[in-house]
Amino acid sequence: MLYLVVSTLLFLAAIVIVYWIHNQRQLDIVVAPAPPPAHAPLISICIPARNEEKNIRACVEAALGQDYPNIEVIVLDDRSTDSTPTQLAELASRDSRLLPIFGKELPAGWAGKPHALFQASAAAHGEWLCFLDADTFLAPNAISACYAKALEIQADLLTAMNEQILGSFWEKVIMPLVMTALSVGFSPRKVNDPARRDAVANGQFILIRRAVYDAVGGHEKVKDQIVEDKAIAEQVKWNGYRLAIADGRNFIRTRMYTDLPSMWEGWTKNIYLGLSGHPFLLLLGAFGALLALMAALFLPLWTLLGLGWLVNDGGWMAAIVSLEALLVWGWLIYFRAKAARDMNISAWYALTTPLGAGVFAAMMLTSAWKVISGQGVTWRGRKYHSK
Numbered sequence: 380m381l382y383l384v385v386s387t388l389l390f391l392a393a394i395v396i397v398y399w400i401h402n403q404r405q406l407d408i409v410v411a412p413a414p415p416p417a418h419a420p421l422i423s424i425c426i427p428a429r430n431e432e433k434n435i436r437a438c439v440e441a442a443l444g445q446d447y448p449n450i451e452v453i454v455l456d457d458r459s460t461d462s463t464p465t466q467l468a469e470l471a472s473r474d475s476r477l478l479p480i481f482g483k484e485l486p487a488g489w490a491g492k493p494h495a496l497f498q499a500s501a502a503a504h505g506e507w508l509c510f511l512d513a514d515t516f517l518a519p520n521a522i523s524a525c526y527a528k529a530l531e532i533q534a535d536l537l538t539a540m541n542e543q544i545l546g547s548f549w550e551k552v553i554m555p556l557v558m559t560a561l562s563v564g565f566s567p568r569k570v571n572d573p574a575r576r577d578a579v580a581n582g583q584f585i586l587i588r589r590a591v592y593d594a595v596g597g598h599e600k601v602k603d604q605i606v607e608d609k610a611i612a613e614q615v616k617w618n619g620y621r622l623a624i625a626d627g628r629n630f631i632r633t634r635m636y637t638d639l640p641s642m643w644e645g646w647t648k649n650i651y652l653g654l655s656g657h658p659f660l661l662l663l664g665a666f667g668a669l670l671a672l673m674a675a676l677f678l679p680l681w682t683l684l685g686l687g688w689l690v691n692d693g694g695w696m697a698a699i700v701s702l703e704a705l706l707v708w709g710w711l712i713y714f715r716a717k718a719a720r721d722m723n724i725s726a727w728y729a730l731t732t733p734l735g736a737g738v739f740a741a742m743m744l745t746s747a748w749k750v751i752s753g754q755g756v757t758w759r760g761r762k763y764h765s766k
Contacts, residue, residue: 382688382696382700383696383699383700386681386685386699386700386703386704387699387703389681389703389707390703390704390706390707393707393710393711394706394707394710397707397710397711397714398710398714400559400563400714401559401714401717401718403562403563403566404558404559404562404566404567405566405567405568406540406567406624406625406626407567407568407571408528408532408567408571408623408624408625408626409625409626410524410525410528410539410625410626410627410629410630411524411527411528412520412524412629413520413523413524413526413527413528414523415446415447415448415523416447416523416526416527419447419448419449420449420505420506420507421449421450421451421504421505421506421507422447422449422450422451422505422506422507422508422509422522422526422586423450423451423452423453423500423503423504423505423507423508423509423589424442424450424451424452424453424509424511424522425453425455425496425499425500425503425508425509425510425511426438426439426442426452426453426454426455426499426511426512426513427454427455427457427492427495427496427499427512427513428454428455428456428457428459428463428467428495428513429456429457429458429459429463429491429495430459430460430461430463431459431461431463431513431514432459432461432462432463432466434513434514434634435454435463435466435467435513436466436470437516438511438512438513438514438515438516439452439454439467439470439477440470441516441517441518441519442511442517443470443474443476443477444517444519445517445519445520445521445522445523446519446520446522446523447522447523447526450476450505450522451476451477451478451503451504451505452476452477452478453478453480453499453502453503454467454477454478454479454480454499454513455480455482455495455496455498455499456479456480456481456482457482457491457494457495458481458482458484464479464481467479478502480498480499480502482494482495482498483498488602488603489602489603490602490603490604490605490607491605492582492605492607493598493599493601493602493603493604493607494598494602496510496598496607497597497598497599497602500592500597500598503589505589506588506589506590507526507529507586507587507588507589508585508586508587508588508589508592509522509525509584509585509586509587510582510584510585510587510608511583511584512582512583512584512633514583514633514634514635515541515583515584515631515632515633516631516632516633517630517631518629518630518631518632520630521627521630521631522586524627524630525537525539525584525586525625525627525630526586528625529586529623532621532623533621534621534622534623535587535588535591535615535620535621535622536580536585536586536587536588536591536611536612536615536620536621536622536623537585537586537587537623537624537625538580538581538584538585538586538608538612538622538623538624538625539581539583539584539624539625539626539627539630539631540567540581540624540625540626540627540628541581541583541584541627541628541631541632541633542628542629542631542632542633542722542723543558543632543633543634543635543722544632544633544634545722545723545724546634546637547637547638547639549638549639549642549738550636550637550638550642551719551724551725551728551731552728552731552734552735552738553639553642553646553735553738553739554635554636554642554722555715555718555719555722555724555728555735556732556735556736556739557646557739558718558722559718560739565577565579567624570612570622570623570624571622571623571624573616573621576616576617578609578612578613578615578616578617578622579608579609579612579624580608580609580611580612580622580624581608581624582607582608583631583633583635584627584631585608585611587611587615591615591620594618594620595611595614595615595618595620596614598611600614601614605648606649639738643742646742647742647745647746647749650742650743650746650747678704678707678708678711678733679733681704681707682701682704682705682708684700685697685700685701685702685703685704686701688700688701689701711732712729712730712732713729715728715729715732716729
C-alpha cells in the first residue's frame with residue numbers, strides 16, 4: 380500500500396509539472412509578413428564575427444538581400460584567425476552597403492561580444508540598430524516584417540525567437556529540451572508584461588531604436604557581461620522603455636551548434652552566466668536539473684519496478700503503479716513530440732527524452748558547480764568569471 384500511495388502522489392505531481400513546464404512558451408506576439416515601408420529610416424545591421432568562416436558569407440549575403448530599402452551592414456571582425464576577414468573583404472568589394480571593421484584588442488574589464496557590438500554600433504548611422512549573430516540567417520523580408528511589428532506594438536526593443544536549424548543527432552536530442560527550459564526560466568508573457576521586471580532578449584536578433592540604445596548606455600553599460608543580450612534587455616525595460624519578445628521563426632533561422640562538444644561548451648557557459656549572481660535562478664536551475672534527472676533515470680526505473688512487481692504477483696496495486704508510470708511516460712512523450720514538431724524535427728525524437736534529459740542535467744549541474752566553486756568558463760578562447 381505504501382508503494383501505491385507514493386506512486387499515486389508522484390503520478391499527480393508529474394502530470395501537473397509536465398503540463399506546467401510545457402505551457403510557458405506562449406509567444407503571443409507573432410511577426411507577420413509586411414511590405415517594405417514607404418518611409419524607411421536607415422537600419423544598421425551590426426554583426427559580430429570571431430572565427431565565423433563557416434557562417435559569415437551566408438549571414439552577410441542574407442542581410443544584404445533584404446527587401447527593406449534602406450540598410451547598412453556593419454561586421455565587426457573580432458580579431459579572427461580564419462578566413463573571415465578575407466570573405467568580408469570580398470563581399471565588401473561587391474556591395475558598398477557592407478562595412479567590415481577590424482576589431483581592436485579587448486580592453487580590461489570588457490567581455491568579447493559587448494566590445495564587438497560597442498565598436499560596430501559606434502560606426503552605425505541608423506535610426507534603428509539590428510544586432511545579428513553571425514550564425515543567424517534572415518529571410519529576404521525579415522527586416523521589413525520585424526520593423527513593422529515593432530512600430531505596430533510600439534516596441535523600443537524587439538527581439539525574436541528564431542527557428543533553430545538542427546542537423547546532427549545530438550542537436551535534435553538536446554536543443555528542444557534546452558529551449559523548453561529557457562521558456563520556463565524566462566516566460567515570454569512575463570517578459571512582454573510592462574508591469575513585471577522579467578527581461579530577456581535573444582542576442583541572435585535584436586532590433587532597437589538608436590535613441591533608446593544610447594539612452595540606456597548601450598553596450599558600454601553592460602561591458603563585462605557575456606550574456607549581454609539579457610543585460611541590454613534589462614536596461615531597456617527597467618528604464619521604462621518597451622521591451623517585446625516575438626515569434627520570428629518564419630523569418631529568422633539560426634544554427635547555434637553543430638555537435639555535442641560545441642553544445643556542451645556553449646550551453647554550460649550560458650547556464651553558468653545565467654545562474655551566477657542570482658540565487659533564485661540557481662535554485663531553479665538545481666530544480667530543473669533534478670527534474671531532468673528524474674526524466675532520465677527515475678521514470679524508466681519507476682516503470683520497470685511497477686512491471687516487475689506486476690509480473691511477480693503484485694496484484695491490482697502493482698497494476699495501478701505500472702499504469703501510473705506508463706501514463707506519465709505517455710503524457711511526457713506527447714508534449715515532447717509537440718515540441719519536436721514545433722522545431723521541425725521528427726516527433727520520434729520524443730523517445731530520446733531520457734538521453735537528452737541526462738545530458739541537459741549534466742550541463743545544469745556542471746554550471747551550478749562552477750557557480751558555487753567560483754570557477755570560470757572559457758568561450759571563444761577567452762576565460763571569463765562571474766561577477
